[in-house]
Amino acid sequence: MVTMRDVAKHAGVSIATVSFVLNDTKPVTAATRLRIEQAMSELGFRRNMVARALASRKTHIIAMAYPALDHRFGFSAAEFFTSAADAARKEDYHLVLWPVGNDGHELTELVGQGLVDGVVLMEVQLDDPRVGVLQRTGTPFALIGRTTTLEGLAHVDIDFDTTVEQAVDYLHGLGHRRFVMVAGDLTDPKFHNYGPFVRSEAAYRRVSAEYGVETTVLPCADSTRAGQGAAATLTRDHPEATAVLVLNEYAALGVVSGLNRLGRAVPADISVLSLLMAPDMAALSDPELSFMRTPGPELGQLGTESLIRQLEGADPLPPQLVPADLRIGASTAPPR
Amino acid sequence: MVTMRDVAKHAGVSIATVSFVLNDTKPVTAATRLRIEQAMSELGFRRNMVARALASRKTHIIAMAYPALDHRFGFSAAEFFTSAADAARKEDYHLVLWPVGNDGHELTELVGQGLVDGVVLMEVQLDDPRVGVLQRTGTPFALIGRTTTLEGLAHVDIDFDTTVEQAVDYLHGLGHRRFVMVAGDLTDPKFHNYGPFVRSEAAYRRVSAEYGVETTVLPCADSTRAGQGAAATLTRDHPEATAVLVLNEYAALGVVSGLNRLGRAVPADISVLSLLMAPDMAALSDPELSFMRTPGPELGQLGTESLIRQLEGADPLPPQLVPADLRIGASTAPPR
DNA sequence: CTGAAAGCGCTTACAG
């Protein structure tokens, strides 16, 4: 292994000076800088990040904490992750995906080990215990999502109000007046107080009242099969509905295939609009879904930048709420 | 921050002794061990992994290298990742997902930094340049997949021969004699020499000849839309085919929906069998797909264990090939 | 069974 000591000797300088050019942390004359750079490339030097981390107390590693065992790591999650990883790379950080439980226990272990400079927290609950862990341990973090109390927390999130309003407005504009929302299942302990479930349902109740449309909310797990079950339920119990909004992306696919199997034509008999979805996923449905596109790439980037700002001591990024945008597919049409 | 020095002082021993009980690396009397353990819990000591890594040259971090920008990180990939992360945790390692390009360049950067003890390589090409990088840098690694030359490489992979044979045997047993295989698209530079594409197609050609069935192979990108295109092609050019095997999971969904749209009933007019698929995904199709289940959980675990064995200097795990197992859904039936 | 000490490869005041 080639160390800074080797480079220093080769270039005839001290290791301090090598460090200065490596980190651009003190002025160095062009001549010695050149000699050092040549030495580095001739010897094939690569700085040991572990030693740097120990000496500087900065690992330049950011963990994206994701409860991969409790919440499925699906299309949208992959979008958040890849855009966050990109944003980190541009700022000379590594972002790694760290699968942790959502009770805060594993997180305590991890941040205590000093391996990461900060954490991007995904799948946030309204009363998320992990936030307390991070605060208590003094770990810098940014939320992709929101807890209930937000004083001073760096966060970015989906703008559920605007998203739901746009969705309802679109369907209302097509002439629909009787809706069903297939919402998240908050009774599932794995989604206890899960922000997107609570906020989207609240937004829907408010907006549907504003528009004066009939409101029914069916909780539903996020799986194809559960979506198919919801399709059966709404067909049986709410045959008058002409439009369905579905929160979860896997459930949305199930609702469409369930309606197909029950012989209800989408969108001729009933329109289906997915409330939060990755584009790749909408294409899996037949007919192709109309959907509100989850701003995963945007939020992954913003959340990471927000964290890195803190790490670098720069001005904090203001919290941002980004709405999903409407993508019209083939699953929505005016009612009969 | 509480350090080993603090613990040692509190327990009235040297830091070496603390290290010995922490790592269980030398015998320590029960009495002093107890005192040290009490000191640790009283002080809330957590060992600094960065310092440990620098001193011991072991970070206990394993990177799963995935070309997330080139290959979609879908259902099956998520299965590999979560089972690998689990297996690592059980052995006191952290497995993190590291998005790297598949040309070996980024990988060189990463392993040179000394942050990871070893690498689990995903999405392996037959002549994968990343393997050379890992060998040259002396980085321990295990492949989930296989290159062409395998002398001494730790690897686990899908048993494509058995998988394809079981699939063909099943369809042949139903009475089918005229098949089409919708295969991977090797002309896409992102999938240049991609192992699963090459091996599954080769296996198919061999097995279909053995069974004396008619063989047609259509290359197809891995997307719903491409699958729908393949459905159109095979309907137009191979109307005599009674069974379709589809390699890629997204394409498989497209083939079914494409056939549906063309008015060809699945399975009454034509059977569809997906050759490698995650269970979650098969349920998305209508009718539900018959499929060969990708052994993602098994291979993620085996690949990680194989790497950890190397890191611990234990006997190497022998290479293993695991076949996908048949799951009969509603998309296959005897031919008319 | 336990301890003193060197060392892992860097960064960073401090001095010049």
Next chain:
DNA sequence: CTGAAAGCGCTTACAG
């Protein structure tokens, strides 16, 4: 602008 030296928090021969 450059260097000598302390120190980051551990592990690990070596000695007793």
